Amino acid sequence: xxxxxxxxxxxxxxxxxxxxxxxxxxxxxxxxxxxxxxxxxxxxxxxxxxxxxxxxxxxxxxxxxxxxxxxxxxxxxxxxxxxxxxxxxxxxxxxxxxxxxxxxxxxxxxxxxxxxxxxxxxxxxxxxxxxxxxxxxxxxxxxxxxxxxxxxxxxxxxxxxxxxxxxxxxxxxxxxxxxxxxxxxxxxxxxxxxxxxxxxxxxxxxxxxxxxxxxxxxxxxxxxxxxxxxxxxxxxxxxxxxxxxxxxxxxxxxxxxxxxxxxxxxxxxxxxxxxxxxxxxxxxxxxxxxxxxxxxxxxxxxxxxxxxxxxxxxxxxxxxxxxxxxxxxxxxxxxxxxxxxx
Amino acid sequence: xxxxxxxxxxxxxxxxxxxxxxxxxxxxxxxxxxxxxxxxxxxxxxxxxxxxxxxxxxxxxxxxxxxxxxxxxxxxxxxxxxxxxxxxxxxxxxxxxxxxxxxxxxxxxxxxxxxxxxxxxxxxxxxxxxxxx
Amino acid sequence: xxxxxxxxxxxxxxxxxxxxxxxxxxxxxxxxxxxxxxxxxxxxxxxxxxxxxxxxxxxxxxxxxxxxxxxxxxxxxxxxxxxxxxxxxxxxxxxxxxxxxxxxxxxxxxxxxxxxxxxxxxxxxxxxxxxxxxxxxxxxxxxxxxxxxxxxxxxxxxxxxxxxxxxxxxxxxxxxxxxxxxxxxxxxxxxxxxxxxxxxxxxxxxxxxxxxxxxxxxxxxxxxxxxxxxxxxxxxxxxxxxxxxxxxxxxxxxxxxxxxx
Numbered sequence: 001x002x003x004x005x006x007x008x009x010x011x012x013x014x015x016x017x018x019x020x021x022x023x024x025x026x027x028x029x030x031x032x033x034x035x036x037x038x039x040x041x042x043x044x045x046x047x048x049x050x051x052x053x054x055x056x057x058x059x060x061x062x063x064x065x066x067x068x069x070x071x072x073x074x075x076x077x078x079x080x081x082x083x084x085x086x087x088x089x090x091x092x093x094x095x096x097x098x099x100x101x102x103x104x105x106x107x108x109x110x111x112x113x114x115x116x117x118x119x120x121x122x123x124x125x126x127x128x129x130x131x132x133x134x135x136x137x138x139x140x141x142x143x144x145x146x147x148x149x150x151x152x153x154x155x156x157x158x159x160x161x162x163x164x165x166x167x168x169x170x171x172x173x174x175x176x177x178x179x180x181x182x183x184x185x186x187x188x189x190x191x192x193x194x195x196x197x198x199x200x201x202x203x204x205x206x207x208x209x210x211x212x213x214x215x216x217x218x219x220x221x222x223x224x225x226x227x228x229x230x231x232x233x234x235x236x237x238x239x240x241x242x243x244x245x246x247x248x249x250x251x252x253x254x255x256x257x258x259x260x261x262x263x264x265x266x267x268x269x270x271x272x273x274x275x276x277x278x279x280x281x282x283x284x285x286x287x288x289x290x291x292x293x294x295x296x297x298x299x300x301x302x303x304x305x306x307x308x309x310x311x312x313x314x315x316x317x318x319x320x321x322x323x324x325x326x327x328x329x330x331x332x333x334x335x336x337x338x339x340x341x342x
Numbered sequence: 343x344x345x346x347x348x349x350x351x352x353x354x355x356x357x358x359x360x361x362x363x364x365x366x367x368x369x370x371x372x373x374x375x376x377x378x379x380x381x382x383x384x385x386x387x388x389x390x391x392x393x394x395x396x397x398x399x400x401x402x403x404x405x406x407x408x409x410x411x412x413x414x415x416x417x418x419x420x421x422x423x424x425x426x427x428x429x430x431x432x433x434x435x436x437x438x439x440x441x442x443x444x445x446x447x448x449x450x451x452x453x454x455x456x457x458x459x460x461x462x463x464x465x466x467x468x469x470x471x472x473x474x475x
Numbered sequence: 476x477x478x479x480x481x482x483x484x485x486x487x488x489x490x491x492x493x494x495x496x497x498x499x500x501x502x503x504x505x506x507x508x509x510x511x512x513x514x515x516x517x518x519x520x521x522x523x524x525x526x527x528x529x530x531x532x533x534x535x536x537x538x539x540x541x542x543x544x545x546x547x548x549x550x551x552x553x554x555x556x557x558x559x560x561x562x563x564x565x566x567x568x569x570x571x572x573x574x575x576x577x578x579x580x581x582x583x584x585x586x587x588x589x590x591x592x593x594x595x596x597x598x599x600x601x602x603x604x605x606x607x608x609x610x611x612x613x614x615x616x617x618x619x620x621x622x623x624x625x626x627x628x629x630x631x632x633x634x635x636x637x638x639x640x641x642x643x644x645x646x647x648x649x650x651x652x653x654x655x656x657x658x659x660x661x662x663x664x665x666x667x668x669x670x671x672x673x674x675x676x677x678x679x680x681x682x683x684x685x686x687x688x689x690x691x692x693x694x695x696x697x698x699x700x701x702x703x704x705x706x707x708x709x710x711x712x713x714x715x716x717x718x719x720x721x722x723x724x725x726x727x728x729x730x731x732x733x734x735x736x
Contacts, residue, residue: 418526419599419600420525420527420597422527422534424600425552425556438556444599444678444681445677445678446676447678464556465534465550465595465602
């Protein structure tokens with residue numbers, strides 16, 4: 001609910017969250033350095049930095065990619081989603097150290113520009129095993145940069161939630177590029193069943209979680225509808241908990257039907273902020289509160305309480321024999337609808 | 343997220359779940375996982391000649407024959423230059439008998455049996471190692 | 476039905492007990508995953524070589540300059556004992572540009588005694604020197620003896636073309652797939668290509684590559700760098716170095732793993 005944009009609106013939860021990120025990252029680098037210099041004292045500091053930060057970024061990316069589907073599967077993970085962008089930006093910085101050092105080591109101080117060298121020094125583009133794997137890492141880093149740079153509500157609001165989400169879904173492309181970068185790069189030379197196995201297990205976990213979440217969502221999206229004179233049957237009043245909602249699928253949209261203070265009201269399910277599922281939210285102080293970041297809307301008109309200006313579409317409801325029916329045609333965003341009393 | 347974005351997610355992950363394992367399989371199928379075995383260090387040649395003395399330390403093994411000395415350098419030295427000297431009983435270098443480079447086996451002619459062998463870095467002027475028979 | 480927990484960042488105390496337990500568990504699992512990752516990725520690295528690059532230490536060496544065909548200095552390391560030190564420029568470049576000042580005074584430096592300050596690079600009996608400043612190359616007032624070439628004949632080797640600057644010290648690892656594009660840059664920049672070989676007794680030997688006329692070869696070998704190959708050529712011995720004269724057409728890429736550790 002942004003009226004003006006601050007770099008970060010701090011609260012104690014975010015502070016604790018970030019402390020855990022910082023301590024874990026530091027711990028990773030320290031453990032990596034100690035193990036390396038204990039078992040491999042001839043290692044060089046540049047190689048240590050490249051490897052430690054590169055592998056740290058991969059470990060962090062796995063955690064980041066697990067948070068989304070985990071919170072779809074269990075809403076107790078939502079507080080982690082709430083500040084995920086800080087984890088994402090930290091991961092970008094780890095990847096940047098890796099990429100920056102590698103770029104300098106391998107491509108700087110030569111007879112051509114380092115960026116040109118990156119693309120042209122190894123021309124085996126038609127080979128799988130000899131493929132110029134550094135290019136893949138570079139492209140992934142560009143995506144992570146675009147994401148980290150726009151990881152702020154300012155961009156979210158100015159690019160629109162839809163475009164922003166599209167941009168940030170590129171993280172999956174980055175993940176695939178990074179897997180290819182590692183398997184065609186370091187794993188070809190630093191071949192160990194343990195590190196390779198670690199990333200394969202990571203892939204199975206991440207793709208498994210995403211598929212599980214996707215199929216759970218699909219279930220909600222594919223419920224059958226019964227029509228009555230253009231009104232669609234939803235459920236009985238008893239099926240909705242007080243101050244909570246039922247998410248109902250219309251042609252292409254999801255609607256959240258809230259039950260509160262003896263009333264029923266329906267609004268579009270998608271929060272204007274980051275597209276959070278309003279129907280999984282709760283009525284707090286008379287307002288529908290988004291489970292992702294706490295954005296609020298009045299149930300009777302879909303408008304954020306003043307001074308905020310976000311608006312979502314509303315829907316008309318009808319009650320017949322304790323069964324709720326909905327008019328599938330969305331009203332304009334922010335349209336006042338007389339709540340249905342039961 | 344709306345229905346179309348959810349669908350995009352589902353399609354992305356279904357294709358990732360098919361394509362990535364195939365890619366991983368093709369990228370690792372020709373890798374050798376057992377390269378961890380320790381590389382053997384140079385082995386001395388079985389000689390018919392009479393061995394007078396042998397001595398060994400962490401860097402090298404030296405075998406003294408009547409008219410030559412065999413030095414087996416076990417692994418690469420960490421030096422810019424390695425000169426081989428005969429040494430006295432305290433390991434003090436006496437006379438140059440040659441220089442060694444890569445790890446391997448070296449034979450140097452000698453006139454009389456030395457008390458020891460000393461390796462010196464000729465660029466840094468420092469002692470690398472010494473060995474007494 | 477138990478009251479469902481609902482966390483809102485700005486509502487004090489809305490973080491429910493069950494959610495807290497889940498979050499704590501998640502943090503511990505992530506921490507375990509992170510430490511396991513740090514351990515695995517650091518422990519299962521291949522052993523590094525004891526190659527050395529004296530980045531912060533300058534050494535002055537004096538010897539007879541010769542181009543055979545790459546710039547080298549024949550340095551007396553003990554009475555009657557010489558070592559040929561390969562000269563390199565800063566970064567990924569040849570030593571030649573650093574000699575231009577002297578070439579303006581003397582037409583030919585071959586056989587002249589030079590005194591040079593630079594950073595030593597060495598591994599397994601081979602030594603190189605990085606020159607970072609043309610001012611640190613001084614022409615001494617005498618001539619020296621250049622090493623004699625000894626013809627050994629045509630031979631076939633299995634090995635990997637490497638850039639000697641990185642391989643003998645600047646980078647770890649300075650060979651193979653990970654390092655390929657850097658080695659391409661180095662050799663393209665004028666650093667002499669070297670064939671590194673290891674026989675079955677783990678004895679390594681190194682060959683400076685030239686074309687069949689004995690002239691420097693750089694761009695022609697770029698596509699073979701860092702790939703185990705079989706190379707046929709004519710070998711000359713130059714005191715403590717070998718020169719391998721090749722026709723790049725005779726390089727055969729072998730589909731196998733590197734064995735030049």
